[in-house]
Amino acid sequence: MRVPRSGTKKNGKAASIYDVARESRVSVFTVSAVINNKSHVGKKLRARVEEAIRKLNYRPNLIARSLAQQRTHTIGMIVPDIANPFFPMVVRGAEDAAQRHGYNLLLCNSDDTLDKEQNQIELLLSKRVDGILLTKAAGELRPGLRQMIQEVNTPFVLVMRTYPKLTKDAVISDDYQGAYDAVCHLARSGRRRIALVSGPLKVSNAMARFQGFHDALKAQGLRFEEKLVIEGDYRMESGYRAGHALFSHQPDGIYVANYLMTVGFLKAAEEMGLSCPEDFGLVSFDDYPWLGVFRPKLTTVELPKHQLGSAAVELLIERIGGSKKKAVVRKLQPELRIRESCGMALHLSRAEPGNAVSVVAPHLGAATIR
Amino acid sequence: MRVPRSGTKKNGKAASIYDVARESRVSVFTVSAVINNKSHVGKKLRARVEEAIRKLNYRPNLIARSLAQQRTHTIGMIVPDIANPFFPMVVRGAEDAAQRHGYNLLLCNSDDTLDKEQNQIELLLSKRVDGILLTKAAGELRPGLRQMIQEVNTPFVLVMRTYPKLTKDAVISDDYQGAYDAVCHLARSGRRRIALVSGPLKVSNAMARFQGFHDALKAQGLRFEEKLVIEGDYRMESGYRAGHALFSHQPDGIYVANYLMTVGFLKAAEEMGLSCPEDFGLVSFDDYPWLGVFRPKLTTVELPKHQLGSAAVELLIERIGGSKKKAVVRKLQPELRIRESCGMALHLSRAEPGNAVSVVAPHLGAATIR
DNA sequence: TTGTAGGCGTTATCAA
């Protein structure tokens, strides 16, 4: 039998359920019942217990509860790098949803590195998180790990990038469509030699964007030129290098597959004395609130970042709850935001002098002009 | 006595230390010793145990370990909003340091709200995090909570904002100095009527920036005008409103206390047909990699965000380890990054026509020109 | 060096 702690109530440590039980002269069961307002506890006892809880300033130890219940109410989230401005809003969306459901977020940065990713997955599993949100790094998971993940039966939901070998549950953006829209818009703005600064093609969304780029060219009757495609890694530096590599081939339009690479790209363009939209048109991915106030005013394809995170958590929590419904990949729709870097205004003013200021863009469907 | 789980090794659940013990025909003690490579275990036994661990794919349950050791190797971190571009790099710094020391980060967003903050603190304490990193929301902590925090003896380290009532351990930036430098630079650039778009003055760093602003005016022989100071809340919207409110008083220089408000401010300026640096000089806080490629090229005061996070974790971990050294507030130095929005180049070219392009800024100490 | 048994703070089962 369990012997309650010795005489005094407080010995420096936080009060436990036993202290409360003793203080209110009931059993731990009753206390537990009160805490989780379970099976109707008699009014008088309940009052006594609540009194004792207040008096002792008792807070349940969630670690002990987790051990007993085999649930931690904690979600692990692995992103490549929270300092990449794309992810904070996704994480925020996830945290908001998690909070709503009584969950917390354990955040990890993988730097898109398999090693870190694996270590973090193992650690999160050891910490017994109830589920994991993963933006998979390029490359394969060690088979042993994959098997172990199946065994422990911890649900995963992929974010932004698919990786069917692990799970088919994923929340992503419609990258094909986004890239397609971006490139079509560049073409409509009069660009003929359109280049691509791509993400790492081993990553699912980079490949989807590449295909959207490719198909849009065809649809617009433009030629696909291998040398106008440069594979970066979604980081600034690679966009910078891409810029320097690309301009020798004289593209007149560029679609850059994310914001960080766009920044690097623009840096390179500036060094070469080229500016936008005069010398080239540009459409970027990910939108940010500040892009509307700085020049060049970037035309972008915005992805619903916050929703990406929250939807992923919602799906994950369904799985944690044991939902057996078949795997889904939720594909959220992007939104073209036309500003000035694509050169649409310039294009129109050339065709129709005197019309430079008012950007009129018909047949654009859901496109937003800001 | 504890009875090992029934016959079979695997009954759907993850292997426990008992399973390993049985498989390798030793006691749990030996297994535990092997796992934590403790007291010299005999070679043969050790080999048997390791073999069993591999075979059963055993991973220690860190929840159970936490309960037994009363340590979770988890740090709670509460920031106002991870989607505010200032914080991701701070969190990254914290996560890097935490990772190095074998800790994980539980991330919460308070929205600078006392309610959320209190709930999150309580939850983190219940989850028995080993320590908490807090960017305190404006306002007072409920006394009961404060008392409870003392009782459970969980160390706190404040980040970016001090709040001595809770603890004097803090890692902050030298905001007074940063603001002082910013305003002096504005003055050196020929601005005479300098305005301030401030953060919430209840927040320690907003107050420090205000004082730096105030003292710099005096040092530069400029007049302090109440109406040229507007108190915002560090969010975009408030910067926008400040812009609209401010220009009727015709300031020729503005120091905006953070990036988000700067964005809002510039939006307002644009709506009023004013631009920078022609119509007003501007110095902002927080620098970002992309500010060098967009126009206006902002002159900013950069804070060492990554270091802010990592230093905070280092200090926190010292406290977790029981360090009794007296409380410290580590004040990290900011760095003025001169670009174009301050109008320095413009100023010099006016004084000395033909000199517009080469920005020469002597007597600037550690200032960086990019 | 190795094993035994009790404790960490909950929940959950089964009687009373």
Next chain:
DNA sequence: TTGATAACGCCTACAA
């Protein structure tokens, strides 16, 4: 409705 007691999975005196 309540109470006693066994899990949960690990660590750690104390013994052997």
